[in-house]
Amino acid sequence: MLDRASQETKSQSVEATRPVAFRGAGFTPRGSRYSGWIALALVIAVWQLAGSAGWVNPLFLPAPSAIAVAIYKLAVSGALWQHLSWSIMRIGTGWIIGTAAGVIVGFSIGLSTMARGVGITFISALFPIPKIALLPLLILWLGIGEEPKVATIALGVFFSTAISVYSGVDAVPRNLIRMAQSFNVPFHAIVRRVIWPGALPSILAGFRITASVALLLVVSAEMIGAQYGIGAFVLQAGNLMQTDQLLAGVVILSLFGLAVGRLINLLETRLLHWR
Amino acid sequence: MDLIADHISHRFGALDVLDDVSFQVSAGEIVAIVGPSGCGKSTLLSILGGLLRPSQGAAELRGAPPAGSLNPLTFVFQDFALLPWNTVEENVAFPLLHTALSAGERRAVIDDALRRTGLSDFRAAYPKQLSGGMRQRVGIARALAVRPAILLMDEPLSALDSQTRELLMEDFVGLLADGTMGAVYVTHNLEEAVRLADRVVVLSRRPGRIREIVTIPMTRAERGTADARAPMAALQGELWSLIRKEAIDAEREVQHA
Numbered sequence: 001m002l003d004r005a006s007q008e009t010k011s012q013s014v015e016a017t018r019p020v021a022f023r024g025a026g027f028t029p030r031g032s033r034y035s036g037w038i039a040l041a042l043v044i045a046v047w048q049l050a051g052s053a054g055w056v057n058p059l060f061l062p063a064p065s066a067i068a069v070a071i072y073k074l075a076v077s078g079a080l081w082q083h084l085s086w087s088i089m090r091i092g093t094g095w096i097i098g099t100a101a102g103v104i105v106g107f108s109i110g111l112s113t114m115a116r117g118v119g120i121t122f123i124s125a126l127f128p129i130p131k132i133a134l135l136p137l138l139i140l141w142l143g144i145g146e147e148p149k150v151a152t153i154a155l156g157v158f159f160s161t162a163i164s165v166y167s168g169v170d171a172v173p174r175n176l177i178r179m180a181q182s183f184n185v186p187f188h189a190i191v192r193r194v195i196w197p198g199a200l201p202s203i204l205a206g207f208r209i210t211a212s213v214a215l216l217l218v219v220s221a222e223m224i225g226a227q228y229g230i231g232a233f234v235l236q237a238g239n240l241m242q243t244d245q246l247l248a249g250v251v252i253l254s255l256f257g258l259a260v261g262r263l264i265n266l267l268e269t270r271l272l273h274w275r
Numbered sequence: 276m277d278l279i280a281d282h283i284s285h286r287f288g289a290l291d292v293l294d295d296v297s298f299q300v301s302a303g304e305i306v307a308i309v310g311p312s313g314c315g316k317s318t319l320l321s322i323l324g325g326l327l328r329p330s331q332g333a334a335e336l337r338g339a340p341p342a343g344s345l346n347p348l349t350f351v352f353q354d355f356a357l358l359p360w361n362t363v364e365e366n367v368a369f370p371l372l373h374t375a376l377s378a379g380e381r382r383a384v385i386d387d388a389l390r391r392t393g394l395s396d397f398r399a400a401y402p403k404q405l406s407g408g409m410r411q412r413v414g415i416a417r418a419l420a421v422r423p424a425i426l427l428m429d430e431p432l433s434a435l436d437s438q439t440r441e442l443l444m445e446d447f448v449g450l451l452a453d454g455t456m457g458a459v460y461v462t463h464n465l466e467e468a469v470r471l472a473d474r475v476v477v478l479s480r481r482p483g484r485i486r487e488i489v490t491i492p493m494t495r496a497e498r499g500t501a502d503a504r505a506p507m508a509a510l511q512g513e514l515w516s517l518i519r520k521e522a523i524d525a526e527r528e529v530q531h532a
Contacts, residue, residue, distance in 0.1 A: 178326055179356035183346055183370035183421065193369070197360045274360040274401050 062244040070248035079233075084252065086228040087218050090146065094153025095214045102158045102210075103203070106165020110199070111191070116166075123162055131156040132220040139225065149221040156217045157210040164206025168199030201275070204268050211260040215253065230256075276338045276347055276424040277301050278459070283322055283332035284482075285315065291482035292318050295332070298476050298488060300425060302338070303454040305495075307468035308461045310478030310486075311518055311525035316461040317353075317429050319483065323459060324348050324427045340424045341455070345374050349423035353430040355410045357402040357417075364389070364398035367416045374421075388416040391450070408439035412446070419450070426451075426458040432467060440467075447471060448495060465511045470498055475514060480521040487517055 010017070044064050050056050051063025058066065074080035108115035109123075131152050138148035172195050180190045222231025234249035278300040285293040292315040300306045308316050321327035323334045325348065340347035350356075357366050367388050371381045389395045392412045402410055411431060418426055431447075432440040444467060451458060451471070462468055468475050475489045491510060497503055 175352060175354055175356045176358060179350065179352060180369075182324055182326060182348075182350045185370065185373055189373055193372075194358065197358070274403070 059241065059243055062247055066244045067247045067251060070242075070244040071251065074245070074248060080252070083228055083230050083233045083249075084256075086226070087222065087230045087256075090149050090153060090221070090229065091214045091218045093146075094150045094218070095157050095210065097150070098154035098157025098214075099161050099207070099210065101154070102161025102206075103165050105158070106162040107169060107191070107195075109162065109166040110169025110195070119162070119166075123159060127159040127163065131217060132224075135221055135224055144225065149218070149226065152221050153214050153217045156213045160210045160213055161203075161206050164202050164209070165199065168202025168206075169195055171202055172198030201272055204264060204271065207267075208261065208264050211264065212257065215257055215260075219253065276336060276340050276457075278323060278348070278425050278457070279335040279337060280319070280323060281333050281335055283319065283329045283334065285318055285322060285327070285330045286482075293322075293329070294482040294484045296478070296483065296485055297332075298485065300457050300459055302424065303457050304474070305451060305458040305460060305472045307472035307475045308459065308478060309463065309465060309468050309475055309514060309518065310483055311480045311522040312463065313481050313525055314478040314521075315481060315483035316463075316478060319478075320350075320427050320429050320459060320461050324350055326350075341422070344422045344424050345376075346370060346421035347424040349418045349421055349426055351411075351414050351418050351426055351428040351431045353433055355402070355407075355414045355434075357410055357413055359402050361401075362398065363394055363400050363402075363405070363413050363416075366402070366413050367394075367420050370417060370421050384420050384422075388420040391419060392416040392446070406439070407435045408443060411435065411443060415446070415450070423456060426456060426460075428458055428460045430462055431460075433463070444470060448499065452495065465514045466507075468514065469507050469510045471495070477514065477517050480525045489514060489517075 047061075048064045051058060051061070051066070062070075071080070074083075105115075105119060105123075109119040110116075134155065135148055135152050138151050142148045142151060176194050176198060177190060180194050185193070218229065219231035219234070222229035223235045226232040230249050230253055234246055234253075237243070237245035237249060280296050280298050283293055283296045284291075296319060298306065308319060310316055318327065322329045325334065336347070358369060361369065364385060367385050368381065371384060374381075376384065386395070389398055392415050394409070394412055394416055397405065397409065402413065405413070411434075414431070432443055435443065448471065450456070458471075460468070460471055469491060472491055473495075474491065477486045477489065478484065479486045489510075491498075493503060493506065498507060
C-alpha cells in the first residue's frame with residue numbers, strides 16, 4: 001500500500017529557515033518597443049540643441065531641422081523622386097539579376113557534386129574582390145550607360161546570394177531528405193518541399209545582406225559615373241559644400257535601407273512563421 | 276512480402292561496421308535488432324530500407340506487397356523527421372502527394388491515419404507545438420498512411436521520456452496486433468524488444484555479426500498479461516547476458532576513442 005499525502009508543511013524546528021538565494025537573473029536580453037526610438041529622439045534633440053545654440057558650425061554639421069527643410073525642398077522640387085527613382089531602378093534591376101543567378105548557382109552547388117567542385121573554387125576566388133573595383137572594366141565592356149552600374153550591383157548581390165543559398169541547402173537536416181527518399185518522393189519534390197523551405201531562413205538572411213550590398217554599390221557606382229541617383233546627388237552636394245543636402249541624401253539612404261529591412265522582416269514573418 | 280538480409284557486410288572507409296549479417300523478416304512478423312552501442316544496428320536498418328548500399332551482400336524482397344501498399348518498406352525515425360514548416364496534417368499527407376491517389380482518397384487515408392494515432396484534434400498544429408510523444412505519433416501516422424508491408428523502426432522511442440515511451444509502446448502493440456504489418460525494430464532497450472518482437476536478432480559489437488537469433492516463446496497477446504511478467508523478465512535477463520560483456524567493451528572503446 002502506498003503512503004500518500006496531498007501536501008507537506010514545513011516541520012517545526014528550533015533552527016531558523018532562510019530563503020534560497022535567486023541566482024537565475026540576466027542573460028535574457030529582450031528587445032524593447034520604444035527604447036530605440038526614445039534614444040534616437042534624444043540624440044536628435046541634443047544634435048538640434050547643439051546646432052541652434054551655435055555650438056557646432058552648420059557647414060560641418062547642419063542641424064536636423066536644416067536637413068528636414070532640405071528634404072522637404074527636394075521633395076517639393078521633384079529632385080528627390082528623380083534621384084530616388086534612378087537609384088531604385090538600378091538597385092531593383094541589379095538585385096533581381098544577381099539574386100536570380102545566385103539562387104540558381106547556390107542550389108546547383110548545394111545539390112550537385114560537379115557544380116560544387118567548380119563553383120566553390122570560383123566563388124572563393126572572386127567573392128573577396130570589391131565589386132566596385134570592377135566598374136571601370138565593366139564600363140569598358142558594357143559602355144557608359146546603365147549596364148555597368150547594374151552589372152556591378154548584380155555581381156555584388158550574386159556572390160553573397162550564392163553563398164547564403166548553398167549554405168542554406170547544406171544546413172537542411174539530412175534526416176529530412178532521407179525521410180523524403182524513404183517515401184520515394186521524387187527529386188524535384190524533395191527540392192521544392194524539403195530543401196527550399198529548409199534553406200529559406202539562410203536565403204532570407206542572405207537577402208538582408210544583399211540589400212545592404214546593393215545599396216552600398218549603387219551609391220558607389222553613382223558617385224563614379226552618374227548624373228542622377230542618390231549617390232550622384234550626395235557627391236554633387238559635397239562638392240558644392242551643401243552639407244544639409246548631403247546629409248539629406250544620407251538620411252534618404254538610411255530610410256531606404258530601413259524600408260528594405262522592414263520588407264524582409266515582413267517576408268520572414270510570413271514565410272518562416274513555423275519557426 | 277518477406278524482407279531478407281542476405282550476407283550483408285558494410286564498411287565506412289577503413290571501419291568495418293557489419294559482417295555477414297543474414298536473417299529474414301516474414302510477412303506480419305516483428306523482428307527486433309539489439310546489440311551494443313555502435314554495432315551497426317541503424318546502418319543495417321538503412322541498408323534494409325534501401326537508404327544505404329551495402330559493401331557486400333544485399334537486402335532483398337520476396338513476394339508481392341499487399342494490395343494498396345504505397346510504400347512497402349516504411350521508416351519510423353528516432354528523431355521523428357517531421358517537416359517543421361508543415362502542420363500535422365501536411366506531414367501525414369507528405370508521402371501521399373506524389374502517388375496516384377485522388378484528392379478524396381488522400382483525405383480519407385489521412386483522416387484514417389490521424390484517427391488511428393489519436394491526432395485528429397491536432398491536425399492543424401505545427402511540430403514545435405507538440406510534445407515528443409505526439410511528434411512520434413505524427414511519424415507513425417505518416418508511416419501508416421502509406422500502408423506499409425514492413426515498418427522499419429529505428430529506436431522510435433529512445434528520444435522520449437519513460438512515461439511517453441510506455442504509452443507509445445502500448446500503441447505499437449495495438450497497431451501491430453492484427454498481424455498485417457511486419458516490422459524491423461532496432462532498439463537498445465531489451466524490454467521493448469521482448470514486449471514487441473517475435474524474434475530478436477542479437478548483434479555482436481563492431482563489426483556487427485549475428486550472435487544469436489532468439490525466438491520469443493509467447494504470443495504478443497500473452498505478453499500483456501500479469502502471468503507473462505516473470506518469463507519476460509527472464510527473457511530480458513537472457514538477452515542481457517548475451518550482450519552484457521560486449522556492451523561493456525563497446526562502452527570502454529567509446530571512452531578511449
